[in-house]
Amino acid sequence: MPTYKNNLEVLIKQDLKQGMGLIDHEQTESFHVWKFRGGSTNIYEENSVYYESNDNQPNKKYLVKVNKQGNQYEIMLVQPTFIVVKDIKSVSGSEYPIMANSIIRLGRVEYRVIEERNKQMQITYAEVKNQESLQQNDINKIYQCRFCFMEGKQSRDQLFLTNICRCVGNSQAVHLECMRYWVDSNITREETQFGLSLKWNKQHECSICKQTLPVRVQYENEYFDLFTLERPQFQYILIENVNKEKNVFGEIYLIHALLQDNIKLGRGLQCDIKVQDITVSRHHATIKLSQDNFVIEDNKSKFGTLVSINKICYLDCISCTLQIGKLLINLIQTDYIHKGAPSTQHKLTQLPQISKQLEEDEPQMDDDSFQLENQ
Numbered sequence: 447m448p449t450y451k452n453n454l455e456v457l458i459k460q461d462l463k464q465g466m467g468l469i470d471h472e473q474t475e476s477f478h479v480w481k482f483r484g485g486s487t488n489i490y491e492e493n494s495v496y497y498e499s500n501d502n503q504p505n506k507k508y509l510v511k512v513n514k515q516g517n518q519y520e521i522m523l524v525q526p527t528f529i530v531v532k533d534i535k536s537v538s539g540s541e542y543p544i545m546a547n548s549i550i551r552l553g554r555v556e557y558r559v560i561e562e563r564n565k566q567m568q569i570t571y572a573e574v575k576n577q578e579s580l581q582q583n584d585i586n587k588i589y590q591c592r593f594c595f596m597e598g599k600q601s602r603d604q605l606f607l608t609n610i611c612r613c614v615g616n617s618q619a620v621h622l623e624c625m626r627y628w629v630d631s632n633i634t635r636e637e638t639q640f641g642l643s644l645k646w647n648k649q650h651e652c653s654i655c656k657q658t659l660p661v662r663v664q665y666e667n668e669y670f671d672l673f674t675l676e677r678p679q680f681q682y683i684l685i686e687n688v689n690k691e692k693n694v695f696g697e698i699y700l701i702h703a704l705l706q707d708n709i710k711l712g713r714g715l716q717c718d719i720k721v722q723d724i725t726v727s728r729h730h731a732t733i734k735l736s737q738d739n740f741v742i743e744d745n746k747s748k749f750g751t752l753v754s755i756n757k758i759c760y761l762d763c764i765s766c767t768l769q770i771g772k773l774l775i776n777l778i779q780t781d782y783i784h785k786g787a788p789s790t791q792h793k794l795t796q797l798p799q800i801s802k803q804l805e806e807d808e809p810q811m812d813d814d815s816f817q818l819e820n821q
């Protein structure tokens with residue numbers, strides 16, 4: 447891992463125009479910008495005003511906590527945060543690895559990596575939600591399958607789905623195998639240059655209560671799919687379209703390491719994974735294998751390609767941008783502070799409470815504190 451620079455510049459940009467939690471990445475100059483430099487700090491937001499403090503403020507929620515650990519900056523986050531793929535500047539370019547649990551956002555369309563087999567052949571499953579975890583509190587209870595009417599007790603070999611929808615009483619339980627047979631009959635499978643696509647022909651929902659069904663359940667420590675899919679015996683990822691739009695049916699893509707070409711995602715006809723949404727560009731992003739990892743790259747898309755990041759991450763790039771709601775937080779690691787860098791003081795006046803806060807703080811010259819430019 448390369449060692450990066452001593453100083454960290456933080457710019458906060460805010461898009462005041464777009465709705466739907468989208469930020470127009472082609473129009474960044476319309477954002478309010480706040481900029482400061484230094485080492486470790488906490489950045490807080492209060493009524494759309496941002497300020498930094500080296501002290502912990504236990505009753506306040508921080509946006510970003512930056513902590514220098516040895517040669518690296520550790521970033522801690524409390525809110526769902528995405529990294530803006532096109533803004534990553536690192537030794538390997540502008541790409542970001544995707545792995546189990548990653549949420550990929552193209553415009554307002556979301557995909558989730560639900561399973562991953564890595565180069566070392568280890569399989570990781572995305573976490574399942576509470577209602578997808580089958581209860582086993584009463585091991586003597588007799589269930590009756592609402593599809594085949596056979597009765598039995600809950601067991602690994604004869605698994606009953608018991609709480610996957612809102613149905614209660616007699617129509618509640620159904621054999622996993624019976625459900626899978628029914629779900630499979632609603633799926634169109636297609637071999638692709640990168641693996642396989644599974645597309646639902648109608649909503650993946652309970653035919654009685656209309657509740658959206660999970661694609662996978664957990665019983666004890668095992669995961670069971672509600673659909674049939676044979677996995678390859680080499681590296682792959684499974685990606686699920688988790689779009690909440692009512693007119694989009696389920697989609698799962700199996701992407702394996704023997705892909706013939708990079709995978710294009712977008713609205714255009716030439717794309718391998720087509721996305722019918724106006725917030726998605728014609729060729730929005732590309733998934734490829736890079737140094738034994740599946741990574742995603744942005745292709746100059748209007749609303750950006752975002753990947754969810756963990757609550758604690760390490761800054762192993764020269765610069766990157768985090769998106770939290772409608773905020774963009776740009777982090778840049780620099781060698782030294784440019785004396786002649788353009789002043790942002792005029793911009794600070796747009797957010798008067800910030801400049802007041804910064805003036806009150808005595809600027810310090812060591813690496814572990816922040817200072818206002820040109821002061």
Ligand SMILES: [Zn+2]
Nearest residue numbers: 591594621624
């Ligand atoms: Zn059955």
Ligand SMILES: [Zn+2]
Nearest residue numbers: 611613652655
């Ligand atoms: Zn139901």
